Amino acid sequence: MSKPLTKRQITVLSIMAGKAYKRIQSQGCPLPSLTDWRHDEIWAATGVTESLTKATQEHYVPIYNRLASYLGEAPLKNRTWTEMDKAIHNLRDAMQRYETALDYLAAIVRDQLHLSCTGRTVYNTLRDHAAVEHVQYLMYTIINRGRSDARKMASETGQETYEPHADPRTMPPGKLADHVGAVPLERHRSALEANWDMTARKYNQGRCSHE
Known part of the structure; x- marks a missing residue:
């Protein structure tokens, strides 16, 4: 249930109503x-109430805009x-998270809702013709499919996977940051490996100079 208007919102709308009333009245229009x-x-x-004290948060913008027009x-x-x-x-979030x-x-x-749509129009079609429960069910379907694919990849590769994040800026902790799904990425190298490579390069350079 939507929350009622705050005292500040009621004050703002009351002041606007008073100004709008005086402006219309100054033009010679008969008013109650x-x-x-x-x-x-x-x-x-609002279409449901005539009192600011009974109006809710979803009514604030329509009332404000009506008075602002005057x-x-x-x-x-x-x-x-x-x-x-x-x-x-939430459905978009799940789609991005599992790269669906x-x-x-x-x-x-x-197939399930019998609504004609394409990949380009699917969200607008759902918004215009589907129920909220249908969209929530689709979200659960996408999540279950994504988790199933992750488990399958883990069993095939023998490596643990992480659940991808919707926000690309967030990365999982520790060594999991070096993996996308179950595929390791050779991005981060240990200090020992770096020192070993440097030593090898110096050795090879010295060997070449002596030859």
């Missing part, structure tokens, strides 16, 4: 009382995340 007019505007913006001020961007926004975000192709996801959507 300020209280009745404010209630009408809040209802028009005052000629710039509207606010609505940064409120819906449940679908969260589900799509969008065409694979689109094939699942076509």
Whole structure:
């Protein structure tokens, strides 16, 4: 359940409503009382309540923008995340984490949800036509597939794997940072190996100069 407006938000909207009311009134437009007019505007913006004390966080931006339009001020961007926004975000995160192709996801959507889409349009299709539960189920499917592939790779190579991170800047601790999946990367060399190579180069250079 969305949280109610804070006292500061109510104060901001009340001040804006008063200014907007005076501005419209100054143009000679007949208006009801300020209280009745404010209630009408809040209802028009929310569709569910006419009181600021009963409005919630998701109503703040619509009310603000409606009043701002009377005052000629710039509207606010609505940064409120819906449940679908969260589900799509988590699905994207899983897709990136396990490096899953969008065409694979689109094939699942076509097969299981019977929605026509491609890899390019799959997210928009889900947002417009699927339920939140469907998107969450797809996320679990991608995660299970990714973990299954990781276990298979580990059994084939005999090397431990780590669960990839969605954020490429985060790396697993210790020597696991030298691996992508189960494939070791020869990026970091020990100080002993570096000293050995330097000694070998000096030896070879001295040997060549004597020859």
